[in-house]
Amino acid sequence: xxxxxxxxxxxxxxxxxxxxxxxxxxxxxxxxxxxxxxxxxxxxxxxxxxxxxxxxxxxxxxxxxxxxxxxxxxxxxxxxxxxxxxxxxxxxxxxxxxxxxxxxxxx
Amino acid sequence: xxxxxxxxxxxxxxxxxxxxxxxxxxxxxxxxxxxxxxxxxxxxxxxxxxxxxxxxxxxxxxxxxxxxxxxxxxxxxxxxxxxxxxxxxxxxxxxxxxxxxxxxxxxxxxxxxxxxxxxxxxxxxxxxxxxxxxxxxxxxxxxxxxxxxxxxxxxxxxxxxxxxxxxxxxxxxxxxxxxxxxxxxxxxxxxxxxxxxxxxxxxxxxxxxxxxxxxxxxxxxxxxxxxxxxxxxxxxxxxxxxxxxxxxxxxxxxxxxxxxxxxxxxxxxxxxxxxxxxxxxxxxxxxxxxxxxxxxxxxxxxxxxxxxxxxxxxxxxxxxxxxxxxxxxxxxxxxxxxxxxxxxxxxxxxxxxxxxxxxxxxxxxxxxxxxxxxxxxxxxxxxxxxxxxxxxxxxxxxxxxxxxxxxxxxxxxxxxxxxxxxxxxxxxxxxxxxxxxxxxxxxxxxxxxxxxx
Numbered sequence: 001x002x003x004x005x006x007x008x009x010x011x012x013x014x015x016x017x018x019x020x021x022x023x024x025x026x027x028x029x030x031x032x033x034x035x036x037x038x039x040x041x042x043x044x045x046x047x048x049x050x051x052x053x054x055x056x057x058x059x060x061x062x063x064x065x066x067x068x069x070x071x072x073x074x075x076x077x078x079x080x081x082x083x084x085x086x087x088x089x090x091x092x093x094x095x096x097x098x099x100x101x102x103x104x105x106x107x
Numbered sequence: 108x109x110x111x112x113x114x115x116x117x118x119x120x121x122x123x124x125x126x127x128x129x130x131x132x133x134x135x136x137x138x139x140x141x142x143x144x145x146x147x148x149x150x151x152x153x154x155x156x157x158x159x160x161x162x163x164x165x166x167x168x169x170x171x172x173x174x175x176x177x178x179x180x181x182x183x184x185x186x187x188x189x190x191x192x193x194x195x196x197x198x199x200x201x202x203x204x205x206x207x208x209x210x211x212x213x214x215x216x217x218x219x220x221x222x223x224x225x226x227x228x229x230x231x232x233x234x235x236x237x238x239x240x241x242x243x244x245x246x247x248x249x250x251x252x253x254x255x256x257x258x259x260x261x262x263x264x265x266x267x268x269x270x271x272x273x274x275x276x277x278x279x280x281x282x283x284x285x286x287x288x289x290x291x292x293x294x295x296x297x298x299x300x301x302x303x304x305x306x307x308x309x310x311x312x313x314x315x316x317x318x319x320x321x322x323x324x325x326x327x328x329x330x331x332x333x334x335x336x337x338x339x340x341x342x343x344x345x346x347x348x349x350x351x352x353x354x355x356x357x358x359x360x361x362x363x364x365x366x367x368x369x370x371x372x373x374x375x376x377x378x379x380x381x382x383x384x385x386x387x388x389x390x391x392x393x394x395x396x397x398x399x400x401x402x403x404x405x406x407x408x409x410x411x412x413x414x415x416x417x418x419x420x421x422x423x424x425x426x427x428x429x430x431x432x433x434x435x436x437x438x439x440x441x442x443x444x445x446x447x448x449x450x451x452x453x454x455x456x457x458x459x460x461x462x463x464x465x466x467x468x469x470x471x472x473x474x475x476x477x478x479x480x481x482x483x484x485x486x487x488x489x490x491x492x493x494x495x496x497x498x499x500x501x502x503x504x505x506x507x508x509x510x511x512x513x514x515x516x517x518x519x520x521x522x523x524x525x526x527x528x529x530x531x532x533x534x535x536x537x538x539x540x541x542x543x544x545x546x547x548x549x550x551x552x553x554x555x556x557x558x559x560x
Binding site for chain 1: 147148245346357375
């Protein structure tokens, strides 16, 4: 099974200010970046489904020089709010790591 | 034209390698700048005015910076003093600076730039419709400003004003991280696209190095490019690591918003000069239609008492999802009873977080977690500490004897690591603003005080 770890040297979630959650997917090399982007796995619908946000609120940017894909959307709870359990948003990427990625381009 | 800018570390008090710093000083930089704050620690620093890092750690770093500044005779700019950039944070760092100067026999002109915003001023802006939301901003009302503590984030202009008036050491309240590094070249007419991109690249110190570290970076900013060099001997910079730094803690790597406009890095290029130096070109700065200053605010939510426990029994673990809602109703009734109706249960938040069963992830777990042990964090938040503590004592007691249908008699359902199980955490704050003030001059929200040290 292919997963994000096969493509990425770093998968990171962080705050971009207290009200925005942001993810960085840093690929191993050019080939991994091209393949990962080519699969279309990292798309707005995935994040909308997993994190319960509206696709229109999601920013998805490919950064070829950094060999990275970046995804940002509103934080589910503002940073440090009463029921926020992840002040640095440092573990929010975790469920993405277990998902299988379809790499067969034959179709 | 060449400007050399030294960024000794990503955060004042985080520490940095003194040898690496000396290599930066040996390059005779025109300015040393260092950030001392962030919202990334959460709302407590702004709400309470308490810095994240200790006076001892900040003093250690400051001593090295002040000595180097004296040796070079160039400005030292420290931004967002005291983590939040509140006035008391500036005063706290200023006291440390005075102490070091006396001990080391250093003399200079110090400028303190304050950024606290009085509620009346903000209410007037609000009434004029001049407080505009940024993306994902929370709803605000006029009463918010009196309830919360607010700072405005300065751009380069108040810092340039202090530089022009002859300040050698500038301690700012809340400032854009980039402004600290951009101020000198911006004031002296360097290309704005390169200037802001340079500032964005080095604001976190050697965070963009391989491996990342708390050590420093040196920039040579020239007419059509800048070279960024890592100072630590055991670290490298690559075109990719420098390009990737625009991603860090930032929603959009190609459009970075400053008070006076937007840094557009779409056409930026990165090339290796040697193992430790990368040459950067091509970013553009697009001036905004009007100047804005961002506002950051935090308000008191209440006072909190926490209880930590653990569960190992699978029967108890299986019942927890049903027992937790059951206890909430029980505790509401108990609050009415214990306080004789003086405390409204709706003013008290009692929250159970099941670590091992979905406490960390803000979203729903795609697959159920099936742990053998579960950590239980109970938070009780009330308008005052005494009430939070009093509620927590019966919450802890009742939670350790939850009724389990399979078992007869009194069972112990939670393992408590502490005696007593309740820990008072003090005041709890929340962020209240992600807004800008529009139609301002770049300096009108800030106050500068100058003194001879």
